[in-house]
Structure formats: C-alpha cells, structure tokens
Amino acid sequence: MSEKGGKGFSLPTKTTPKSALKSTPASATARHDDNSAKSKRGRKVQFGMEGLPNLGFNFSSPKSDGKFAIPVGKGDWAKGGKGEKVVNGGKAPVAKEAKSLELRVEQELPENVKCLMDCEAANILEGIQEQMVMLSQDSTIKLPESFHLGLQYAKTRSYYTNPQSVRRVLEALSKYGVSYSEICVIANTCPETVDEVFALVRSLEAKKSRLSEPLKDVLDELGKLKKST
Amino acid sequence: MFFHIVLERNMQLHPRHFGRNLRENLVSKLMKDVEGTCSGRHGFVVAITGIENVGKGLIRDGTGFVTFPVKYQCVVFRPFKGEVLEAVVTMMGFFAEAGPVQIFVSNHLIPDDMEFQSGDMPNYTTSDGSVKIQKDSEVRLKIIGTRVDATEIFCIGTIKDDFLGVINDPTTA
Numbered sequence: 001m002s003e004k005g006g007k008g009f010s011l012p013t014k015t016t017p018k019s020a021l022k023s024t025p026a027s028a029t030a031r032h033d034d035n036s037a038k039s040k041r042g043r044k045v046q047f048g049m050e051g052l053p054n055l056g057f058n059f060s061s062p063k064s065d066g067k068f069a070i071p072v073g074k075g076d077w078a079k080g081g082k083g084e085k086v087v088n089g090g091k092a093p094v095a096k097e098a099k100s101l102e103l104r105v106e107q108e109l110p111e112n113v114k115c116l117m118d119c120e121a122a123n124i125l126e127g128i129q130e131q132m133v134m135l136s137q138d139s140t141i142k143l144p145e146s147f148h149l150g151l152q153y154a155k156t157r158s159y160y161t162n163p164q165s166v167r168r169v170l171e172a173l174s175k176y177g178v179s180y181s182e183i184c185v186i187a188n189t190c191p192e193t194v195d196e197v198f199a200l201v202r203s204l205e206a207k208k209s210r211l212s213e214p215l216k217d218v219l220d221e222l223g224k225l226k227k228s229t
Numbered sequence: 230m231f232f233h234i235v236l237e238r239n240m241q242l243h244p245r246h247f248g249r250n251l252r253e254n255l256v257s258k259l260m261k262d263v264e265g266t267c268s269g270r271h272g273f274v275v276a277i278t279g280i281e282n283v284g285k286g287l288i289r290d291g292t293g294f295v296t297f298p299v300k301y302q303c304v305v306f307r308p309f310k311g312e313v314l315e316a317v318v319t320m321m322g323f324f325a326e327a328g329p330v331q332i333f334v335s336n337h338l339i340p341d342d343m344e345f346q347s348g349d350m351p352n353y354t355t356s357d358g359s360v361k362i363q364k365d366s367e368v369r370l371k372i373i374g375t376r377v378d379a380t381e382i383f384c385i386g387t388i389k390d391d392f393l394g395v396i397n398d399p400t401t402a
Contacts, residue, residue, distance in 0.1 A: 114233040116304065121231035124304055128276045143276075144265025146329035150275040150306050153328035154231065157315065181309075184230055189313050189369070191392075199391035200313045200371070 115184040117166065119158035125151040159190050160225050169221045176211055178204065190226065191219060230312060234271060235281060237300045238263065242286070244293045256280060259299055269377035272307025273329045306330065308372050308384050315396060316386070318366045321351040325368060331383050334370060338387035340394070360395055367396040 116124070129151060132143055160166045170183045182201050191197045194215045198205055238259065246254040260277055267273045284298035308314070308330050316325035316332050323339075325332045336345070343353045343362070352363035362368060370386035370393055377383075388394045 116231040116233055118231065121304060124233075124278060125276055128278065146265050146267075146273045146306075147276050149326075149329045150231075150273070150304075181230070185313060188230060189315075196392045202311070 115181050117163060117184050117187040118154045119160050119163040119166065119187075122151070122154035122158045123163065125154055157188060160187075160222075162225065166222065166225055169218055169225070173211075173214060173218055176214060177207060178211070187222075190222070192223070194219065230306070230309070230314070231275070232272070232305050232307060233278070233302065234305055235300060235302050236263075236271065236274075237298060240297050240299050241289075241294045242297065244295070247295075252283065255283065255297060255299065259301060263301075263303070267329075267377070267379075267381055269382075272305045272382060275304045275306050275329070277301055277303045308332075308375055308382060310372055310375060313369060313371045313393070315367055315369045318362060318364055318368060320364065321345070321353075323353070323362060325370065325386070329381070331381065332370065332372065332386045333383070334368075334386045334388060338373070338385075338389050340389050362395055369393050369396055 125147070128147075129143070166187055170187055173183055173186075174180070182204060185201055186197055189196075189200055191200065194212055197215055197219070198208060204211060240255055240259055240262070242251075242255060242258065246258075259280075263274050264277060265274065279302045281300040281302055283300075286295040286297045288295050306328050308327070314327050316327035318325045323334055325334065339353060339362075342355050343360070344356065346352055346354055350363055352361050354361050368388060370388050371390055372384045372386050374385040375382060376385075
C-alpha cells in the first residue's frame with residue numbers, strides 16, 4: 001500500500017514483511033515507522049520542496065538514527081501536498097519555489113505572540129540566567145540544554161548596542177506595511193544593502209517601489225547602531 | 230527566531246506540596262516540566278519569563294491530585310520556513326546548528342560550483358578555492374522545510390540563494 005497526496009509523500013510500494021526484512025536496516029526502520037504511525041507522521045512532515053528535482057535523500061543524522069520517516073532512495077515529493085496552490089503556470093519553477101518560501105509567521109502563530117529580535121532575546125535570557133544563579137541553592141532546578149544553546153546563539157547574534165533604538169528605527173517601516181516578523185528578520189540578518197533585504201525577505205518584493213527609499217534610510221541608521229567589533 | 234508567547238498548561242500537584250509554598254512548588258514543577266521541551270506549534274521553550282495567572286485548583290475525583298490551570302510567559306525559539314538565519318557547521322553533509330535547532334543542507338541545495346573534498350578535514354570548496362565550508366564555519370542559510378520530532382525540531386536549509394553562504398572561515402579568524 002502506498003500513501004499518496006495529503007501533506008505526505010508517496011512511499012515505495014510495501015510488499016510482504018519478508019521483503020522489508022531483506023532491505024537495509026535504515027529503510028526497514030523507515031518503513032516500520034511509516035506503517036505504525038504513518039498517518040501521524042505524514043501530517044507532521046512539512047517539507048516544502050516544490051520545484052526541486054527528485055532528491056535522493058539517504059542521510060542519517062548523528063543523533064537520531066532511523067527516526068526519519070522519509071523513504072530511503074528516490075522518493076516522489078507530492079507537489080500537491082502543499083497548502084497553497086501556486087497559480088503561475090507560465091513562470092519558471094524557480095519563481096514558484098521563491099513564492100513558497102515567504103515568511104508566513106503571522107498566519108501560523110496565534111495573535112498574542114511577539115517576535116523578538118536576537119538582541120532582545122539575549123537580554124531576557126541573560127537576565128534569567130542571573131536569576132538562576134541566585135536560585136541555584138535548589139539543585140533540582142537546573143537550566144535545560146536548549147536554554148544554554150539558545151542563550152549562546154542569541155548572544156553571538158546580537159550586533160546592536162541598544163535594542164530599543166533598533167526597535168524604534170525599524171518601527172518606521174511598519175507604516176509601509178512591513179510585518180513585525182519581517183522587521184525582526186531584517187534586524188537579525190543586519191543587511192548592508194537594500195538589494196540584500198529584498199533577496200532575503202522575498203515577501204517584501206511586492207512593495208519594492210515603495211520601500212526602497214525608506215529602507216535605505218533605515219539601513220543607514222542601523223549601521224550606526226551596530227556594535228563596533 | 231525567538232518569540233515571547235503566553236502559554237497555558239494544566240499542572241497536577243500532589244497534596245504533599247500543599248501549604249505555604251504551594252505557589253513556589255507549582256512554579257518549580259512547571260519549570261521542570263516545560264523548560265527544554267519542544268512542540269510543533271510553538272517550537273523550543275527556551276525559558277519561562279513569568280507566571281501570568283494561576284487559576285483555581287480543581288480536585289480530581291478518585292485521587293487527591295489537584296489540577297491548576299497556569300498561564301505563563303515564555304521565550305520560545307521556532308524556526309520558520311522562509312526564515313534566514315546564521316548557523317554554525319557541525320558536520321559535513323552538511324549539518325549546522327542554530328541555537329537548539331539542527332539544520333541540514335543537502336548537496337542539491339549547495340551552489341553547483343562548490344565541490345565536496347573528503348579527507349581529514351572534509352569540506353566544500355569552490356572551484357577556485359576562494360570559499361570554503363568546513364566544521365565550525367558560520368553560514369547564513371534560508372530554511373525551506375521543518376520537521377518536528379518529540380524532543381527537537383529539525384530543518385532543511387539552502388545556501389543556493391542570493392546573499393547566502395559562508396560568513397566567516399574558522400581558519401582565518
């Protein structure tokens with residue numbers, strides 16, 4: 001039996017269990033996992049690979065061997081599985097792929113979520129770490145590994161001396177219709193030219209004509225706010 | 230990227246924790262249960278920043294446990310499709326790490342002029358040798374897909390776009 005469509009991908013045809021045993025251990029695991037929880041797994045996998053050639057994925061991550069429910073060897077990525085239908089019949093596949101990679105944070109997360117720039121996140125996490133030092137008498141409370149990884153990442157990514165002034169500068173963009181999440185991506189990547197901004201945040205290309213001038217001013221301001229390393 | 234979000238959870242507390250320190254016990258249990266976990270919708274819960282509200286406790290029938298609905302604020306890290314971020318290469322293939330998230334960049338998503346050189350220090354190098362990707366290089370990549378496991382989020386990224394690729398080389402730093 002093979003699973004087609006939906007948000008998954010078409011699996012290689014499953015024959016009798018004996019042939020599954022004969023195949024390599026990795027693919028046997030993948031098939032077994034697929035069999036037992038394929039409906040769940042199928043829904044969770046959200047690879048958006050529209051427009052790319054058939055990829056022969058055959059990798060295993062060092063930490064999670066065999067956990068991938070991806071068929072080993074060539075598989076067909078169900079193009080119809082993506083949520084949005086791209087109605088660009090005449091355009092090249094590259095244009096389709098670019099469209100599907102737009103940042104859609106606001107649609108996917110609930111309303112009360114606030115995007116944080118990496119510098120703001122670094123401040124918050126450092127504050128929590130200082131508090132933890134005070135509370136460390138209780139040895140059962142210890143910070144998880146993802147906290148340390150997250151803190152280290154945020155610290156290395158914070159290029160600005162003052163997050164509030166960065167926020168103020170970028171807020172000027174919001175009146176041109178730039179969403180909050182796009183502002184955060186611009187702040188995190190520290191672009192130097194306007195072209196860079198449009199290349200990295202594809203969803204702004206539609207407003208290119210309106211945004212070029214204000215973006216240039218904003219980028220100049222941001223350049224002044226960067227930490228001198 | 231990082232988000233500041235309010236989440237809600239029903240916490241069950243054993244009667245031995247009741248008393249003066251009920252709230253502290255509840256908060257520490259919440260921290261033990263939630264910090265470090267990962268969900269598909271919200272991403273990694275990196276840290277809890279505050280408790281917004283603790284509701285009235287309901288005693289469960291049959292057992293003495295009491296369920297408290299707790300609303301708390303936390304910092305989460307969730308990668309998004311289409312997001313650009315900078316990651317550190319951990320292994321050739323190549324795999325990179327951005328905070329708690331693992332990202333894989335396949336050969337097909339690396340520019341065609343970069344070739345894999347195996348050996349003691351495997352790396353990707355351009356044909357003229359000017360750009361090199363090896364372990365501990367910093368690369369800027371764009372996420373094109375995410376997958377959620379029970380305890381971690383894994384992404385697929387690309388460097389085949391404009392303004393993406395190596396930021397700095399560990400050998401020259």
